[in-house]
Amino acid sequence: MEETKFTPQTWPDKAEQATLEGKNKFVGIWIFICSDITLFASVFATYLSLKDKGPAGMEFSAASLFELPLAFVMTMLLLTSSLTSVYAMYHLKNHNFKGVQIWMSITVLLGLGFLALEIYEFYHYVHIGFGYTQSAFSSAFFTLVGTHGLHVVIGLVWIVCLIVRNAKRGLNLYNAPKYYAASIFWHFIDVIWVFIFTVVYLMGVLG
Amino acid sequence: MMKGLKKWRLFSLLAVMTVFLSACGEEYITTLKPTGAVGKEQFNLLLFSIAIMALVTIVVSVLYLYAFMKARRSKLGEDYMPKQVEGSHTLEVIWTVIPIILLLILAVPTLISTYKFADVKAMDEVDEEGNKTALTVNVTAKLYWWEFEYPEQGIVTAQELVVPTDEKVYFNLKAADVKHSFWIPAVGGKMDTNVENVNKFYLEFGKESADLKDGVFYGKCAELCGPSHALMDFKVKVLDRDGFNDWVAAMQATEGQTASAESTDLGEQTFANSCLMCHAVSGVGASGAMGPNLTTFGDRNRVAGVLEHSKESLENWVKDPESIKPGNLMTGKYGELSDEEISAVADYIMGLSIEE
């Protein structure tokens, strides 16, 4: 199987689900995402009930802390990276391996940009005294956004591993499901971010 | 099935159960001989639900035994091949609908009582002069003791709750350190004392406690709170309204009472030097003390909630509280005392009383 290479003509229609293992990976990543939904729901709910709560006389509040321009740029980066990974999957369907690699790499770059901004944001907060242990609010904020950030890191490492290790192998039925699963995961990260920018940042500045 | 069960049968079943259940337990602690409206209502709900549950269990058991007895292979023969039935819609409807009906029947008193017990509006009602009409007690649960503050009366006591009969007594419940739960089984259900908020509920005390074995109802901490959770008991003294008023007056009269380090009494002197920073000997004040208020200690029923009320156990307590209540917050806070001092301080504390 490894020796014979696929061509766009022989590449099956739903390549990522053409083998049993592919199907398993596909269903598996989705079920994992389902469990991640309740994971995020828990952190989110915790954040909501601890928002703006702190020791008596705490000076920080969501309304005074969050800055929309930064959140907006981060949102745009992540949203765009979602689209680029769709492009990668488009090329995967057409068995255009180079296209897959290039678009996945762009996705990684955008993801890195997002991550850099997030790190900058955290650094900034800590710098002005809003550290992890400052209040219940700060703990909940960093935990929620940090959990999302951790997902971004995992997604990036995952995609980079795929890009690197498959560089010489080309696209086949063994690694197509892996790309596909990674891209589904990456979209899910974006889904979560939609809630974060809406609930944490936008509703945050509303107070 | 339900129709056949005439009302009187249900009642006689209930009656039999009441007799059986109330044979259980000691009157001052059991939920099965409740006093007061709250406890009684909960007890009735208990009887009612037991009746339903007994019915369910009996029906299921009879069906099951009957099915089993008829279907034993030892009777039918080794080769008997039963008919392979898929199921039956009629039966399925029956055993879906009947439980639903039973549950609806149970849900009605459940919902009524839930809302009723949560109704604490009367707590804030005032008469024309602006005085609260209802008696309110602020309960603070602490590792491993209870503080009872009567905000309207301006008094505070510990370990022994004193309340009047036949009126709603409202409680503000909170915990000072970790979560506990306030429970007087013979009077009504419990309510947790949380660390971050005040819970409110009410109880009613149906009869005076004087003729009980110890002259008090028993109260319990019902939430695991550390090693001595099992020992975090309190007592409830229920007086008639006049008796209660007298008690309040006597408490208020202790205003300003304190122990003097200059006293000639070794007990008082020791107390003033070693104990007074945590234990008050005046009943007037608010909650928030480090240790139980000892103004009424001589009138109490137990030492530290669990020990027999005697000088000997008091001495044992002061000598080594840790051996009695592991993890308590008194241990090691007051230096070494000689046996003589302990004996004297015990005499002094035993003498603190507001009853004649």
Add this chain to the structure above:
Amino acid sequence: MSSAAVTNNKGFGATLWDYLTTVDHKKLGVMYLFAGTLFFAIAGFEALLMRLQLMIPNNDFVSAGTFNELLTMHGTTMLFLAATPLLFGFMNAVVPLQIGARDVAFPFLNSLGFWLFFLGAIFLHLSFFLGGAPDAGWTNYASLALYSPGHGIDFYVLGLQISGAGTLISGINFIVTIITMRAPGMTFMRMPLFTWTTLITSALITFAFPPLTVGLFLMLVDRMFDANFFDHTMGGNTIIWEHLFWIFGHPEVYILVLPAFGLFSEIIPVFARKRLFGYSSMVFATILIGFLGFMVWAHHMFTTGLGATANAIFAVATMAIAVPTGMKVFNWIMTIWGGSVKVTVPMLYALGFIPSFVAGGVTGVMQAAAPLDYQLHDSYFIVAHFHYVIVGGIVTAIFGSMHFYWPIMFNRALSEKLGVWTFWIFFIGFHCTFFIQHFLGLMGMPRRVFTYQADQGWDLFNFISSIGAILMAIGVVLLVINIIITAKSKPLNCRDYWGDGRSLEWAIKTPVPFYNFKQTPLVRGYDPYWLEKHDGNKEGMIYAEPLGDIHMPNNSILPLVMSIGMFVAAFGALYHPDGKAWAIPVLILGLAITVGAMIVRSVKDDLGFHVHVEEIVATEEHLYGNGGNK
């Protein structure tokens, strides 16, 4: 590789290596079974110590602090480390056979799940030797848990975090297996009930464990890294813990009881020689219980002070669960009705289960009546309730299924005679221990007390209860003896040991070869093996494919390595608050081991290997003599 599996006589080292690296669902099933039994014995022993302490008033057999440790470890171990793995053992051993699969969807993850669970469990138990076990109850309520000195709670948090990750992984694995790997013809509505309950249980795991993970994480950072989630002086709130815990905790009890229901739904039809009554309503009830299980958690918090409306909603929702559960009970009874019941040991457990579980279930409904629960909550009534459903429902299922499935799992049969003794002693002991506790609760005895005063009228009943616990212990010891004796008995080498097997797992000859069915069976209806048998099919099954090469996954040591990494990292986190200089490096080292193993895993292609036709024929001849599996 594959030929190694044919030869049985391997040295100890090779066998050990085989088990450490195996990804075979049958071997992992056996490992789960033994690990679970070990922890069941430990936790049962802890229960015994508690009962001995409570036998007489004012007893000083164990100290207050020790009692709290025993009680916490008993509850935690029983639920997470005994009942769950024992049920996982059966799921692993049986479900792939029941659906005619070669293995689970992710054999590697299956092994990882086991090792995470096992090392997490070991980590938790090390607390006994490293300065004290957790002591805040299995519910670990935040205020007490933050207050508790020493490292007990830290062991709880980290140990459960690790073993919980294992459970979550296994849960996802089973879902995928059941969704994608059923043999041709096995539609959802032809799946055996144990497979169904495994599916729903795994779904509950998928949704319920993440809230626990989050709760534990918040507790971890609060205790070890000075976060403020539960510290109310810093704006935190302990009720968050209660919610997160019970959002997990209530589904958890159904996670345990659903597979038990499934096991009984397998046992009863076999010994009643009759098709399971109302199959589709059984499936429906399972799904409904799973769904409702998520909507009722606050019934554990009626006295927390959530307010009347919340209590009312949750009370009614809780009561609703009685309906689907009742459907199940009546379906079992109707399966027996008109059947031909053979009273073997598994059936004995099933017969004992029905009334015991109903008795436990109805007290649950009583507790669901919120105002009544104000009296019952945190009293011994609760203890009685949940031991009735747990011991009467889950432990009977486990013991019964041990007898039931031992022939498939080990190619040996447990002694029926000893089994009957075990059953009666255990069963009588069980009722003796817990029936009386209902009354203790009503008589005002709170739970989680290390001792009680003599003047409260509880002495006699506590004494009776403790005697019951001793009887149960004797029963368990008999079971262990039975297992030991059986290990020395002759192999069965048979098919359909009980004679009336219905589902696919009975169609295969024991010992089951490592690739399961040599050809994937074709399923023509519900109870496929029964169908074939009664159509006079001598082969046992008809097959969906010709005999061909079989593709199997490779063994791997990496799951163990990853789990060890987590184990090491946990020590780093644990000792961090003590200001030990090596703590953070150890934490990083452990995580590095895990991540390193993951990278190795992802960089190396793992394509598995093929068992060729000749090898299959040889294996079958070796196992079953001439002619192979016919």
Add this chain to the structure above:
Amino acid sequence: MGHDTQFQAKSKKQYEYDRHHNAVHMRKQVVNFAIMIFLTFLAFAVVVADFSAYFIKPVILLLAGVQVVLQLYSFMHMDDKKASHMGVISTFVWFGAVIAFTMFLTFLTIIWW
């Protein structure tokens, strides 16, 4: 568990059809992306425009909801009926959403100060 592959060359027609289909699909995705960007813009805009909070909150939540459904059904292909076991998967996803919603509801209503 074979990933044994069968090479099967598509007919030219099929191949071209698939290519075309994929391209059309991709165009749709780009349109969806544009909608998402627009929704995001809108959400930020109403906040910056400083309307009454009672108006903004439901609106941005609604926008978020729409966007998430778009993500799930278009980018994550939940609309793809042919994908293996999509029915089961969406049942799981929506059940997860229901649980998440219940959690928000309780954490916002019955945790207090």
